[in-house]
Amino acid sequence: MMQASRYLSGTWVVKCSAFLGYAFLYIPIISLIIYSFNKSKLVTVWGGWSLDWYVALFNNEQIMAAALISLKVAFISATLSVILGTMIAFAISRFGRFKGRMIVSGWITAPLVMPEVITGLSLLLLFVALESLFGWPASRGVGTSIIAHTTFCMAYVAVVVQSRLASLDNTLEEAAMDLGAKPPVLFFLVTLPLIFPAILSGWLLSFTLSLDDLVIASFVSGPGSSTLPMVIFSKVRLGVTPEVNALATLMILIVAVGVGVAMWQMRRQSRTR
Secondary structure (H helix, E strand, C coil): CHHHHHHHHHHHHHHHHHHHHHHHHHHHHHHHHHHCCECCCCCCCCCCECCHHHHHHHCCHHHHHHHHHHHHHHHHHHHHHHHHHHHHHHHHHHCCCCCCHHHHHHHHHHHHHCCHHHHHHHHHHHHHHHHHHHCCCCCCCHHHHHHHHHHHHHHHHHHHHHHHHHCCCHHHHHHHHHCCCCHHHHHHHHHHHHHHHHHHHHHHHHHHHHHHCCHHHHHHCCCCCCCHHHHHHHHHCCCCCHHHHHHHHHHHHHHHHHHHHHHHHHHHHHHHC
16 A cells, blocks of 8 residues: 555656646747737737738748748758768768868767857857958858757757767668679668668757747848848747737647657558568
């Protein structure tokens, strides 16, 4: 009886802790979504249900232009990060202790632990030095933002893909090689489908990190290339408006749909295997 009561009390504490933790995380998000439909201009005063702020959001040229820039930068950065990060993870996992392995490992670890302010400042100094030496980049803009975001996003991709390669069953690849598969065929027909869930997770993580980045983008972007977080930050400093709530709700919806599609794809592949 004593053990049963202790178990029940422990279970109750765990459930209450989980409930409070989720409430702390999601109640502000739910309230933000609800107040995005607020008819009143004041975000703390409820004035009834309305879609006026969503209409105003889509008519705001500054926010729409910044959203397009952010999506473009995030998509290209995530794609480049997946390509480079997968190559690095493959090299570290499959080529043993090659010359320069410690340097490559350090390159991967540095963006993960480096403060974003230091990363952004170092990239800014790098672009300024390149401009003075070679004349490129002529100015900070979308191109420099893509390079900067790819630099720190590919580290996350490399870590995710490397962990998947470390747990991969090598006998499948060995069987394919015994059947005469060449290295390119082996990679695209055997290895790539096996690590695709990790690659997809790395792409989604990179896309989210790039879309959410504010600090690094503030250093490497120039006039006419402000990303969406920069525009939101400049507006929030003057006060939160329901228009910003509507924008945040749409971003939450996009991220939720992306995560749902990724989970569905991973479950589908798991059932197929």
